Amino acid sequence: MELTSRQAEIIELVRKHAPITGERIAELLGVTRPTIRSDLGLLVMLGYIDAKPKVGYFAGSESREAKSEIAPRAETRVREVMGVPIVLLETATVSDAIVMLFLENVGNLIIVDASGSLAGIVSRKDLLKVTFNNPQASTVPLNMVMTRAPNVITIAPDETVREAMGRMIQHEVDGLPVVERSGPEAAPRTEVIGRITKTTVIKLLYEAIRLT
Secondary structure, three states: OOOOHHHHHHHHHHHHHOOEOHHHHHHHHOOOHHHHHHHHHHHHHHOOEEEEOOOEEEEOOOOHHHHHHHHHHHOOEHHHHOEOOOEEEOOOEHHHHHHHHHHHOOOEEEEEOOOOEEEEEEEHHHHHHHHOOOOOHHHOEHHHOOEEHHHOOOEOOOOEHHHHHHHHHHHOOOEEEEEEEEOOOOOOEEEEEEEEEHHHHHHHHHHHHHOO
16 A cells, blocks of 8 residues: 555654653654554554554564564454444434434534435534534435445445555545445346444554554
């Protein structure tokens, strides 16, 4: 997988300043720590850098044990780690979506049609845009504000965590609906069976490092 310019910068900073904390890397890049959390996780997973809890990040193979644990976990199938999808019908309203976001403490919601097929996705940013200076926003149906299915980035259950992480970083999204496609080619159905987020992946990598 081709690295982004920021990921290349992170690798160079780690080589120059190792051991270096994630906070210090973020400071040198002029960004916040959460902004690069997924980049650090992916670089560790791919073996470009290594990490030790309470110490920091290293270049090369300072933590061979951690890398040996991370490699197989990166090839874990998405179906083994995916969470329950947080979904709403496309006929639900913006008000329904806002309530659901707070109740489930998630950054976006997967929108489905009456058959349960993927219709789109709606994020906090989408809801903020539609509600700003719009007193009628609460009654707007989600199919008017969501990102529609053809433009939603998804992952299949038999793809790997490595592929999911790469897709999230490439498209700059925080999570992916896990879908299975069925039906005739002329009218395929995309059933939502789960979700995988950057948090899911980071926890998986953290556990691999922590256990070494």
